[in-house]
Amino acid sequence: MNSCAVEVEGLRVVRGGTEVLHGLDCSIPRSALTALVGPSGCGKSTLLRAMVGVQVVAQGRVTVLGRAAGSRALRGRIGYATESPAVYADLSVRDNLRYFAAILKAEAPAAELVLEQVGLTRESERLVAQLSGGQLSRTSLAVALLNQPELLILDEPTIGLDPVLREELWRLFHQLAGDLGATLIVSSHIMDEAARCEQLLMMRDGRILAGDTPEGVRRSTGSQDLEQAFMRLAGETGAAVGTPA
Amino acid sequence: MSLRLTLITTWRIIGQRRRDHRTLALVTLVPALLMVLMRYVFDSKPLFERLAPTLLAIFPFIVMFLVTSVATLRERRSGTLERLMTMPIAKLDLLLGYAVAFGLLAVIQVGVAASLCLFWLGLDVKGSFALMFGIAVLDAVLGMALGLFVSAFARTEFQAVQFMPLFAGTQVLLCGLLVPRDHMAGVLARISDFLPLSYAVDALKLITTSAELSRELIQDIGVVAACSLLALAAGAATLRRRTA
Ligand SMILES: Nc1ncnc2c1ncn2[C@@H]1O[C@H](COP(=O)(O)OP(=O)(O)O)[C@@H](O)[C@H]1O
Ligand SMILES: [Mg+2]
Numbered sequence: 001m002n003s004c005a006v007e008v009e010g011l012r013v014v015r016g017g018t019e020v021l022h023g024l025d026c027s028i029p030r031s032a033l034t035a036l037v038g039p040s041g042c043g044k045s046t047l048l049r050a051m052v053g054v055q056v057v058a059q060g061r062v063t064v065l066g067r068a069a070g071s072r073a074l075r076g077r078i079g080y081a082t083e084s085p086a087v088y089a090d091l092s093v094r095d096n097l098r099y100f101a102a103i104l105k106a107e108a109p110a111a112e113l114v115l116e117q118v119g120l121t122r123e124s125e126r127l128v129a130q131l132s133g134g135q136l137s138r139t140s141l142a143v144a145l146l147n148q149p150e151l152l153i154l155d156e157p158t159i160g161l162d163p164v165l166r167e168e169l170w171r172l173f174h175q176l177a178g179d180l181g182a183t184l185i186v187s188s189h190i191m192d193e194a195a196r197c198e199q200l201l202m203m204r205d206g207r208i209l210a211g212d213t214p215e216g217v218r219r220s221t222g223s224q225d226l227e228q229a230f231m232r233l234a235g236e237t238g239a240a241v242g243t244p245a
Numbered sequence: 246m247s248l249r250l251t252l253i254t255t256w257r258i259i260g261q262r263r264r265d266h267r268t269l270a271l272v273t274l275v276p277a278l279l280m281v282l283m284r285y286v287f288d289s290k291p292l293f294e295r296l297a298p299t300l301l302a303i304f305p306f307i308v309m310f311l312v313t314s315v316a317t318l319r320e321r322r323s324g325t326l327e328r329l330m331t332m333p334i335a336k337l338d339l340l341l342g343y344a345v346a347f348g349l350l351a352v353i354q355v356g357v358a359a360s361l362c363l364f365w366l367g368l369d370v371k372g373s374f375a376l377m378f379g380i381a382v383l384d385a386v387l388g389m390a391l392g393l394f395v396s397a398f399a400r401t402e403f404q405a406v407q408f409m410p411l412f413a414g415t416q417v418l419l420c421g422l423l424v425p426r427d428h429m430a431g432v433l434a435r436i437s438d439f440l441p442l443s444y445a446v447d448a449l450k451l452i453t454t455s456a457e458l459s460r461e462l463i464q465d466i467g468v469v470a471a472c473s474l475l476a477l478a479a480g481a482a483t484l485r486r487r488t489a
Contacts, residue, residue: 082327
């Protein structure tokens, strides 16, 4: 069996008339937590959308769990949470989970389990429209967890959360990858969040700067932390393509 | 395609509307209120008898057009459509889920307005009441399907609402409400031949004035049904698994 959960080869994506991913290559190992980091607007969401199979692609190949991204056989095997919470504002948290669980044919207690995982059990009867921003994004995350998918693609799930909750969610992500053997790809524009992941993809301007363990990235750039490593890597490619630093 | 997925989607959409008492009240009561106004503004029973069938076609059409275009626009913009497209549900399941949910809403709406016309405002229906009801509901489904289709071309709810005068307003003016279609300028009469609402109005006029199940009536119903299906297919074509 292929050791990679996702393989991206020569991916080019054009959005709104401009090319936002420029022939990008990367691979995501199975049963590990991979962080996709890079500044806002660098193309993280676009790359994740291509993996999920909802992005129109100009060129290149994206293979997910051994199949072409977006193929019918993959539907329901991937848990996906978009950057903006994709849930129904005029339903309760639990009704949202029930609807998506029914589509995924998830086991009956699945809704209760994911509510607990994201810490929303007490809010389960609340209308989504009345939730705080953090509760809202956790509701959306809960939907992605519903059928215990083997691949979880989470687009900035910790955005706008307080540090305690953020810490808790990262612990949950580690747990999902470690104990349950799931593959997780989690994007973030905060470099620090990636420090404890097993794998790191650093991105800038529609290109991958580095794909390695956090330790490997630090070592190869001779940096103290990932922030510094990013600056060094960005400086190099900046020089290579001739744009002023 | 699966009946199960269609029905759970219908149930979800009903759940979303259930808490929204104001919309429910507006959808069910406003057409009835406008009927009462029509009856007593002119204060003429013969005139009301002439206009009522047309109005029974127009109100559900407009209301369903609005409700659906806004609801599906939200589905597109909020990311829930994108999420559903990554799940094992067919576009047709989603579409039919909407059709059944809003179709039921239309049944209630038409039921209230039509009963009011028959039992209180004195509308005399020569043909089958059930068939009249069926045509009005079919007409609501037509409005729904068109609303679903145009929601693909709106970016905001405000824009979606602005499509109403274009898609529904023109049809209302040309469907024979103001003057019989054959009295309009030749070009407009020709154009109205291509607008589905004209056939819904013709069918409802026929059924209130004659007990006969004429060939013309069956043709009119056929055209409305075919247009509804066509609009649903066009709506389905605007739901995409992959977007730019
Ligand atoms: N719907 C869209 N239409 C056109 N351009 C878009 C759209 N969404 C994103 N973009 C552009 O694509 C680029 C990458 O965006 P995105 O993938 O959202 O970046 P990130 O997730 O890293 O912030 C940005 O330049 C952004 O302006
Ligand atoms: Mg993003």
